[in-house]
Amino acid sequence: MAYAGPYNLQGINYQKEEWFAKVVTKGYYISDVFLGFRKYPHIIIAVLRREGGKAWIMRATIDSDIFESFVKRAQMGRKGDAFLVNEKHELQTSPRFGGHAMEDMELPFRVEGRFQGVRIQELTVSHRSYLYGWTWLENKDWLLVIREDPEDELRPLFEAEYLIWVLLASGVMVIVAGTIAVSTAVVRRLEKTEREKAELDANLTQSGKMAALGKMAAGVAHEINNPLAIIREQAGWIKDLLEEEEIRKVPQYQEIADSVHRIEHHVERAKNVTHRMLGFARRMEPAMHAVDVSKLVAETAQFLKTEALLRNIDIRLDLADGLPATNSDPTQLQQVFLNLIDNAIDAIGKNGQITITTRLDQDKNEIAAIFADSGCGIPADKLDKIFDPFFTTKKPGEGTGLGLSIAFGIIEKLGGRITVTSTVGTGTTFTVFLPAS
Numbered sequence: 001m002a003y004a005g006p007y008n009l010q011g012i013n014y015q016k017e018e019w020f021a022k023v024v025t026k027g028y029y030i031s032d033v034f035l036g037f038r039k040y041p042h043i044i045i046a047v048l049r050r051e052g053g054k055a056w057i058m059r060a061t062i063d064s065d066i067f068e069s070f071v072k073r074a075q076m077g078r079k080g081d082a083f084l085v086n087e088k089h090e091l092q093t094s095p096r097f098g099g100h101a102m103e104d105m106e107l108p109f110r111v112e113g114r115f116q117g118v119r120i121q122e123l124t125v126s127h128r129s130y131l132y133g134w135t136w137l138e139n140k141d142w143l144l145v146i147r148e149d150p151e152d153e154l155r156p157l158f159e160a161e162y163l164i165w166v167l168l169a170s171g172v173m174v175i176v177a178g179t180i181a182v183s184t185a186v187v188r189r190l191e192k193t194e195r196e197k198a199e200l201d202a203n204l205t206q207s208g209k210m211a212a213l214g215k216m217a218a219g220v221a222h223e224i225n226n227p228l229a230i231i232r233e234q235a236g237w238i239k240d241l242l243e244e245e246e247i248r249k250v251p252q253y254q255e256i257a258d259s260v261h262r263i264e265h266h267v268e269r270a271k272n273v274t275h276r277m278l279g280f281a282r283r284m285e286p287a288m289h290a291v292d293v294s295k296l297v298a299e300t301a302q303f304l305k306t307e308a309l310l311r312n313i314d315i316r317l318d319l320a321d322g323l324p325a326t327n328s329d330p331t332q333l334q335q336v337f338l339n340l341i342d343n344a345i346d347a348i349g350k351n352g353q354i355t356i357t358t359r360l361d362q363d364k365n366e367i368a369a370i371f372a373d374s375g376c377g378i379p380a381d382k383l384d385k386i387f388d389p390f391f392t393t394k395k396p397g398e399g400t401g402l403g404l405s406i407a408f409g410i411i412e413k414l415g416g417r418i419t420v421t422s423t424v425g426t427g428t429t430f431t432v433f434l435p436a437s
């Protein structure tokens with residue numbers, strides 16, 4: 001025998017005890033509550049286990065306090081009671097009202113042997129009506145008895161339940177209708193806000209990019225301008241030297257002269273770029289005039305007519321008469337139009353047409369200048385990049401990637417906007433909107 005616990009049970013022989021016989025025949029044994037030599041109410045549980053031809057019996061002693069607390073959890077309300085009795089109606093746990101464990105308990109109902117399930121009955125005990133429920137425990141011949149006072153305990157409960165149902169039924173309708181109405185409104189609002197936010201974000205991102213890159217461009221332009229000035233000065237100096245008699249006689253004279261000429265030419269080109277970068281960066285305050293957009297478009301197209309003719313590109317003008325003027329900086333606006341036509345010519349290369357239309361959108365009080373070309377088009381994934389400074393698909397020397405970003409900045413500053421639609425292989429349309437004054 002192995003034992004773990006506070007008592008000295010070594011050497012005790014249980015073989016003759018009743019529980020021992022029961023555990024061997026039934027496989028388990030649960031005692032009634034008894035005092036034993038511990039002088040404290042407790043029960044014993046013994047379990048038989050067979051393993052590999054050997055039989056083990058485990059016997060545990062449990063304080064009745066412990067399962068009493070379980071039983072008491074079944075007590076409800078101020079007058080509810082719950083307790084266990086054995087077959088002889090001896091209490092196994094202490095009821096809340098009268099009696100202690102191991103005392104006899106007088107039950108107000110008759111129990112005839114074991115039965116399945118729960119019996120419930122309303123019974124009168126000392127002129128009071130109680131609701132009794134009783135059931136046999138599984139595995140042990142103990143009866144669990146639960147007593148409730150329907151007057152005090154259940155009525156408010158029923159009333160509360162009824163009230164809850166009424167509230168729920170009417171409340172649910174109101175809540176459902178309210179929820180639908182509110183959520184529809186909220187969803188609409190969210191969608192609208194979301195759309196506005198996306199538009200605003202796109203504008204802000206573009207403006208933010210421009211501002212940051214503008215600063216950078218200004219820095220770069222200044223940094224490059226200084227060495228450029230020195231290079232030009234030195235080239236001028238070489239040119240002066242080349243005028244001297246002895247040097248004119250040097251066999252490589254012509255080669256040197258050509259090189260100097262080329263240096264000057266390319267310095268000039270670089271200066272142009274930095275100049276444009278500075279212009280882009282500075283965002284010079286525009287000098288405002290009342291501008292006739294149709295007239296300005298016609299003039300600008302005139303500039304590029306020769307270039308277009310050479311490439312067999314037809315520039316068609318569809319200009320609205322009597323447009324209201326827009327308050328604008330004509331030089332800058334012309335720069336935008338030039339950039340757009342220039343890009344269109346590049347996109348076509350050879351043989352094609354550019355249609356420039358002007359019209360008034362009376363609803364929005366806006367003037368629109370539409371530049372449609374039959375060029376190569378712009379792939380969708382590039383559409384949101386073309387206004388970025390330095391974005392170009394052209395060969396180095398042919399494109400700077402600044403044209404559209406400058407145009408975007410100018411139009412924004414003039415209080416207008418610029419949009420683009422494009423289909424690869426069909427052509428591209430840029431539209432410049434300007435506020436009519």
Ligand SMILES: Nc1ncnc2c1ncn2[C@@H]1O[C@H](COP(=O)(O)OP(=O)(O)O)[C@@H](O)[C@H]1O
Pocket residue numbers: 339343344347373375376377378386387391392393394398399400401402403404405428
């Ligand atoms: N009309 C157009 N058709 C097709 N692509 C265009 C058109 N306009 C602009 N693009 C594209 O946008 C890019 C950026 O244009 P831009 O800012 O003017 O710089 P750049 O002309 O120096 O390349 C171009 O390189 C080209 O890929």
Ligand SMILES: [Mg+2]
Pocket residue numbers: 339342343399401402403404
């Ligand atoms: Mg360009």
